[in-house]
Amino acid sequence: MFCQLKKYGTTFAAQVLxxxxxxxxxxxxxxxxxxxxxxxxxxxxAWDPSPDPNVVGYNIYYGTASRVYTNKVSVGSATTATxxxxxxxxxxxxxxxxxxxxxxxxxxxxxxxxxxxxTVLNDPPTITGFQATSxxxxxxxxxxxxxxTGTGPLAYQWKNRAGAxxxxxxxxxxxxxxxxxxxxxxYVTVSNSASSADSTPANLTVYATTSxxxxxxxxxxxxxxxxxxxxxxxxxxxEASTNLMNWTPVQxxxxxxxxxxxxxxxxxxxxxxxxxxxADNFADITNGLVVYYPLATNGNDVWAGNNLxxxxxxxxxxxxxxxxxxxxxxxxxxxxxxxxxGLTVSTWINxxxxxxxxxxxxxxxxxxxxVSAAYFQFFTLSGGLTARIIQNTDADYIGRKTSAALTSGxxxxxxxxxxxxxxxxLKIYLDGVQIDNANDSAGAFSKAYxxxxxxxxxxxxxxxxxxxxxxxxxxxxxxxxxxxxxxxREISTLYINxxxxxxx
Numbered sequence: 001m002f003c004q005l006k007k008y009g010t011t012f013a014a015q016v017l018x019x020x021x022x023x024x025x026x027x028x029x030x031x032x033x034x035x036x037x038x039x040x041x042x043x044x045x046a047w048d049p050s051p052d053p054n055v056v057g058y059n060i061y062y063g064t065a066s067r068v069y070t071n072k073v074s075v076g077s078a079t080t081a082t083x084x085x086x087x088x089x090x091x092x093x094x095x096x097x098x099x100x101x102x103x104x105x106x107x108x109x110x111x112x113x114x115x116x117x118x119t120v121l122n123d124p125p126t127i128t129g130f131q132a133t134s135x136x137x138x139x140x141x142x143x144x145x146x147x148x149t150g151t152g153p154l155a156y157q158w159k160n161r162a163g164a165x166x167x168x169x170x171x172x173x174x175x176x177x178x179x180x181x182x183x184x185x186x187y188v189t190v191s192n193s194a195s196s197a198d199s200t201p202a203n204l205t206v207y208a209t210t211s212x213x214x215x216x217x218x219x220x221x222x223x224x225x226x227x228x229x230x231x232x233x234x235x236x237x238x239e240a241s242t243n244l245m246n247w248t249p250v251q252x253x254x255x256x257x258x259x260x261x262x263x264x265x266x267x268x269x270x271x272x273x274x275x276x277x278x279a280d281n282f283a284d285i286t287n288g289l290v291v292y293y294p295l296a297t298n299g300n301d302v303w304a305g306n307n308l309x310x311x312x313x314x315x316x317x318x319x320x321x322x323x324x325x326x327x328x329x330x331x332x333x334x335x336x337x338x339x340x341x342g343l344t345v346s347t348w349i350n351x352x353x354x355x356x357x358x359x360x361x362x363x364x365x366x367x368x369x370x371v372s373a374a375y376f377q378f379f380t381l382s383g384g385l386t387a388r389i390i391q392n393t394d395a396d397y398i399g400r401k402t403s404a405a406l407t408s409g410x411x412x413x414x415x416x417x418x419x420x421x422x423x424x425x426l427k428i429y430l431d432g433v434q435i436d437n438a439n440d441s442a443g444a445f446s447k448a449y450x451x452x453x454x455x456x457x458x459x460x461x462x463x464x465x466x467x468x469x470x471x472x473x474x475x476x477x478x479x480x481x482x483x484x485x486x487x488x489r490e491i492s493t494l495y496i497n498x499x500x501x502x503x504x
Contacts, residue, residue: 132202432495
């Protein structure tokens with residue numbers, strides 16, 4: 001704003017000072033803050049110099065009451081002044097005088113009132129809580145909810161793999177009368193005028209309500225047993241409880257079958273219930289399977305016979321390989337050319353140190369794991385996962401990576417490649433949920449490595465240059481490779497099958 005200030009009367013001694021000719025004020029409040037601590041507010045004045053040759057300087061007076069000036073700023077011969085340290089929301093009153101060399105000072109100029117505006121904070125949204133449902137029976141109501149902080153108003157948009165869910169724009173998402181078709185990944189984007197934030201994706205599995213009948217069966221070796229009938233060839237989960245509140249899965253099998261509870265004698269009472277798994281979880285996924293290493297007791301490929309050679313004598317415990325052998329242990333297959341138009345690699349891993357750098361599954365140029373040539377790399381790095389499809393080693397490759405999402409315990413990890421020549425053609429999954437969040441590429445990629453045959457390698461620590469350089473500290477089982485990119489639903493199926501303990 002621009003305002004003229006006039007002189008209003010002077011004493012006789014000061015009349016030689018034609019106070020301020022064309023005094024003007026430019027009010028410049030501080031810029032909007034983007035943090036909880038606002039900057040100090042200030043206002044800047046500027047004016048034309050006085051034409052009186054006796055004027056040698058200027059004073060600015062101000063206070064929070066009209067004509068009651070509690071502060072004085074002498075600015076000398078300058079024709080601008082910045083008054084700082086003003087309190088937001090208060091009204092200040094400003095006036096000015098001129099003075100001569102003999103310390104003669106004019107009367108006050110006209111007064112200007114100025115209210116310091118409040119700083120407008122604009123904090124970006126931060127998600128502070130997220131509640132999700134992981135499983136439900138068909139027909140039930142499922143609820144997801146999010147809590148977030150940030151400058152309002154906050155906007156919410158719930159999404160699944162298909163994108164934004166129409167009408168789902170509140171902090172709570174409620175799905176009523178759910179069906180198996182709604183098994184999907186759900187997350188929410190919270191936004192305001194500053195930016196947006198996405199919640200962690202949550203995987204929802206809706207179990208079909210295909211009915212089954214439980215009836216007591218003849219005891220098996222003195223143990224309690226139930227006949228489970230249902231739709232033939234459909235898979236059912238049997239759960240047990242001692243209080244009708246907390247239920248634990250105790251067996252998954254294909255109907256009809258006899259369930260034998262070998263632990264029943266340990267409880268004074270126990271209840272049972274069963275439900276049918278979704279249609280896409282009835283059987284293992286074998287279409288397009290290239291190799292399958294259960295790694296339960298040995299390194300054999302039970303699908304195509306391309307068995308692993310095991311070096312370093314790894315241990316086998318509880319149906320999985322423990323790569324922490326007496327010496328550095330690895331497994332590698334016979335060299336061969338791998339699928340060129342698409343790929344899926346999946347496995348279960350249990351890392352002693354989730355922040356370590358390990359080769360989950362790699363195709364390198366020789367059995368020792370040096371990177372003279374490579375087709376793909378799937379590895380952990382500082383707690384995250386990285387997957388690459390390679391044309392020329394260390395020069396031309398595409399890939400995707402994740403944030404540090406790995407924790408201790410068993411986890412199902414997988415990556416898919418659609419055959420595209422950009423990094424967007426790859427996806428990385430953790431426990432059935434896609435979690436890749438950034439590209440990882442270099443050079444110019446036009447096709448996958450098509451040179452001499454390379455082996456598949458498992459079970460090593462990555463060294464500088466991404467070769468095999470030490471122990472894989474942890475366990476592994478259920479390594480699969482497919483000749484195409486499995487869908488997100490198929491990846492979820494492999495994960496659920498593994499959780500049920502039936503198929504790894």
